[in-house]
Amino acid sequence: MQQKYIGQPVSRVDGEAKVTGSAKYAAEFNVPKLRYGYVVNSTIAKGKIIKINLERAMAVQGVIKIYTHENRPSTAWLSFNYADMDAPPGKPFVPMHNNKIVYNGQPIAMIVAETFEQARYAASLVTVEYDKEEHESDLHAHLTEARLPKKGLATLLKPGPPKPKGEAEKIYEASPVKAAGTFVHGIEHHNPMEMFASTVVYEGEKKLTIFDKTQGTINCQLYVANVFGLPFKNVRVISHYVGGAFGSGLRPQYQLFLAVMASLDLKKSVRLSMNRHQMFTFGHRPATVQKTKFGANDVGKIQAINHESIGETSQFEDYTEIVVNWANMLYPSPNTKLQYKLKPLDVASPMDMRAPGGATGLHAVEVTIDELAYQAKMDPVDFRLLNYTDMDQTTEKPYSSKELKECFKQAADKFGWKNRNPEPRSMRRNHKLIGWGIATGIWEAMQLPTRAEAVLTADGKLTVSSATSDFGTGTYTVMAQIAADCMGMDLADVSFKLGDSDMPFAPISGGSFTAASTGTAVQAACLGLRKKLLKKAQKMVAAFTEAEFDDIDFTDSGLHLKNNSGPPLSYREIVAATKEKTLKSKNMGWPNAMKQRKFTRATHSAVFVEVEVDEDFGIVKVTRMVTAVAAGKILNPKTARSQILGGMVWGISKALREESVMDHRFGKFMNDSLAEYHLPVNADINDLEVIFVEEDDKIVNDLGIKGLGEIGLVAVPPAIANAVFHATGKRVNDLPITMDKVMDYASPLV
Amino acid sequence: MDENITAVKDAPVAEPKSHPVTININGQQHQLLVQPWVTLLDALREKLDLTGTKKGCDHGQCGACTVLVNGKRINSCLTLAVMQNGKEITTIEGIANGEMHPMQQAFIKYDAFQCGYCTPGQICSAIGMLQEGHATNREEVKELMSGNICRCGAYSNIVEAIMDVKEGGQYE
Incomplete structure (x- = not known):
């Protein structure tokens, strides 16, 4: 019997390419006569460009042309042509559109030269005269001006908060057990290791091949075609390998626009890479201020949930995320008031960043729940179990599956939670305070329509393709596993191709929906191929002529009659007998809306954290963490574990390290480099454990896939914050929890 | 602003003169004519098409560009190509010798990467560190590998891979 691959810890099929350096990323396609671009960014946040002095830069040997708003070739007139698949309501930013400055760091000029060094040097010789205007960049100074977000296409995937129920404020005030908090999050930047780059290969009149860093090749193809008025089929966007993205590649970034513009104008191939400072000059996770007020009755049942969030957005787009919808999905409450507002500022439009909204909202929710458990004098695990539900109260639909209780049980056992002394500041190790904290995570299990094509060739090899992405997520590997199992083939005979707009349609890849969406498409294409194989077999061999689809086992690379009434027929023989020597099937994998709509579909997690807090220096160290995840079927425990580990590192980073700090006098980020934007390094990461509690969920999709990209992160920041409280007895609700904040609160010396 | 304008007014516009250098890269002698403003990293990626060495920051802050120069790990973005005359350089493309290096195999076995962009630097750094x-x-490995950032968060798997190679005895 053919080996099954789904559920096996298969090593990454793209592993060898990555460890030998042969995997090529966007800036690594070296074509003849390549020209190099380099961008000049604005140094003010608001105003107008009066003059850009280019003389000296133009004189630099090797400089071919310098583009500014004054001389750039014209592009599409209408704003909607610039709207990509992930564009929020509003008018997308158009680089060098006019002389207006709308945020600090906006691209205002681009040098094109024969070498990278010439372009970079020339860029340093550009000087700009501005007419400066007063800007607003500090969310905290403008909270009272927040308003409801505008609605648009993008809001379909990101619904606003549900309507209020009952009288949440009044019931909160009257509750015998109460907890409230104000939660402050700074701006964060995705900072994938690979910087944004586009290599645009000029293939002739109105025809381009573009190697781009993106989470959606078709998204970029449509954008380039719409903006530059090119036929879709003449724009091919390729992105076989993506050096991390975390949401930053969900929208085309300005280097794509500028490189294409220069390539079409000069009729030359052009490469434009951002530098690390420029990685801070487009989308970011928005700054937010949240307020919570949760109330429970005297046995600890939650009666009132008030959760409001104010986030920043740009002056030109209303970026929204789901921040306040989670509490009532996790905890039943007869009274809820959930509010979400925006304040436009003179900044770049925020963008989805790993677990957008969830990583923000759940911090506030889960810290407030922890405090509520303390006020109710209950263990935080017991308190969550008392308020457990199998029904999503915001939609009044049951969960399609929810093994969260089992997550708590297994993670608590592994962690040794029963040995916890609930009293804050009660546990010590040598000179350090020890804190144990927990939190719950939730993320939606979405699926979008996606196409795939399966092709069998006479050498007995199967190639399946879809224009989706793998930015470290494991798509290459798990899709090959699914295809091998669907076709009953050896994994070695199966390959999965992605990251090319010439391939069958796939939406942008994010939101934890790629595995479910592409997996369903791969399954559909393989099913289509099986039907075609049987049709061919029926014409070739008498024993198959009368056979129905269900009479056949597709295994060991061939068709086998279940009743053994004849010998098997191999795929190889069937394909060899075709005129084309190939057999293909292209199919759409549709979400099963009829099944799905009666349920809320979500992944869940339980996170247990231990921190050590140094009382003298206020340093917080996460010494160990256990995450138990319920996310449907785990396709590959090896790559899945890595994805969750990555989420845990992101959680440590969000809780303790990263923040883009702005100097509001200039509206500019001060720490726009990897030395000063603090990310965890190897020495910061200690004992991390991952447990998967599998769910058999045929409602989400046939394969039972829910997705893993975000669930590993969402509960980690609150679990760390709760552990810091347990260690120190103080709540630090302002992320990241840096030593200065811990010292102010925690040290008896201060 | 005015200050800035004055500063650039007299800036040179002619390209700097090229210099001949001979560098042994992955066992092969290369005679190059390079300008002094070209970093080793850019020479590898843009002039020699050795794109396995990655650019993650260009400032010596991330370690993605780590290569071995005379057996020692360095950030190739922080050194100039003209300074490498007579040196022996090993990049990720030269780590394997017929079959994959044990460190490369261990990285695959322990899934010590996700997006793969920091991986060549991690592997070169790990080999250099063990040498x-x-x-x-483990604690010392973690500390000595902290110059290589991995945004995907594969750190614990990276340590597993390195410890496996180390305990396999290749570096005792």
Whole structure:
């Protein structure tokens, strides 16, 4: 019997390419006569460009042309042509559109030269005269001006908060057990290791091949075609390998626009890479201020949930995320008031960043729940179990599956939670305070329509393709596993191709929906191929002529009659007998809306954290963490574990390290480099454990896939914050929890 | 602003003169004519098409560009190509010798990467670190590998892979 691959810890099929350096990323396609671009960014946040002095830069040997708003070739007139698949309501930013400055760091000029060094040097010789205007960049100074977000296409995937129920404020005030908090999050930047780059290969009149860093090749193809008025089929966007993205590649970034513009104008191939400072000059996770007020009755049942969030957005787009919808999905409450507002500022439009909204909202929710458990004098695990539900109260639909209780049980056992002394500041190790904290995570299990094509060739090899992405997520590997199992083939005979707009349609890849969406498409294409194989077999061999689809086992690379009434027929023989020597099937994998709509579909997690807090220096160290995840079927425990580990590192980073700090006098980020934007390094990461509690969920999709990209992160920041409280007895609700904040609160010396 | 304008007014516009250098890269002698403003990293990626060495920051802050120069790990973005005359350089493309290096195999076995962009630097750094001979345990490996950032968060798997190679005895 053919080996099954789904559920096996298969090593990454793209592993060898990555460890030998042969995997090529966007800036690594070296074509003849390549020209190099380099961008000049604005140094003010608001105003107008009066003059850009280019003389000296133009004189630099090797400089071919310098583009500014004054001389750039014209592009599409209408704003909607610039709207990509992930564009929020509003008018997308158009680089060098006019002389207006709308945020600090906006691209205002681009040098094109024969070498990278010439372009970079020339860029340093550009000087700009501005007419400066007063800007607003500090969310905290403008909270009272927040308003409801505008609605648009993008809001379909990101619904606003549900309507209020009952009288949440009044019931909160009257509750015998109460907890409230104000939660402050700074701006964060995705900072994938690979910087944004586009290599645009000029293939002739109105025809381009573009190697781009993106989470959606078709998204970029449509954008380039719409903006530059090119036929879709003449724009091919390729992105076989993506050096991390975390949401930053969900929208085309300005280097794509500028490189294409220069390539079409000069009729030359052009490469434009951002530098690390420029990685801070487009989308970011928005700054937010949240307020919570949760109330429970005297046995600890939650009666009132008030959760409001104010986030920043740009002056030109209303970026929204789901921040306040989670509490009532996790905890039943007869009274809820959930509010979400925006304040436009003179900044770049925020963008989805790993677990957008969830990583923000759940911090506030889960810290407030922890405090509520303390006020109710209950263990935080017991308190969550008392308020457990199998029904999503915001939609009044049951969960399609929810093994969260089992997550708590297994993670608590592994962690040794029963040995916890609930009293804050009660546990010590040598000179350090020890804190144990927990939190719950939730993320939606979405699926979008996606196409795939399966092709069998006479050498007995199967190639399946879809224009989706793998930015470290494991798509290459798990899709090959699914295809091998669907076709009953050896994994070695199966390959999965992605990251090319010439391939069958796939939406942008994010939101934890790629595995479910592409997996369903791969399954559909393989099913289509099986039907075609049987049709061919029926014409070739008498024993198959009368056979129905269900009479056949597709295994060991061939068709086998279940009743053994004849010998098997191999795929190889069937394909060899075709005129084309190939057999293909292209199919759409549709979400099963009829099944799905009666349920809320979500992944869940339980996170247990231990921190050590140094009382003298206020340093917080996460010494160990256990995450138990319920996310449907785990396709590959090896790559899945890595994805969750990555989420845990992101959680440590969000809780303790990263923040883009702005100097509001200039509206500019001060720490726009990897030395000063603090990310965890190897020495910061200690004992991390991952447990998967599998769910058999045929409602989400046939394969039972829910997705893993975000669930590993969402509960980690609150679990760390709760552990810091347990260690120190103080709540630090302002992320990241840096030593200065811990010292102010925690040290008896201060 | 005015200050800035004055500063650039007299800036040179002619390209700097090229210099001949001979560098042994992955066992092969290369005679190059390079300008002094070209970093080793850019020479590898843009002139020699050795794109396995990655650019993650260009400022010596991330370690993605780590290569071995005369057996020692360095950030190739922080050194100039003209300074490498007579040196022996090993990049990720030269780590394997017929079959994959044990470190490369261990990285695959322990899934010590996700997006793969920091991986060549991690592998070169790990090999260089073990040759240095300072790391005797996990904690020291973690500390001595902290110049290589991995945004995907594969750190614990990276340590597993390195410890496996180290305990396999290749570096005792």
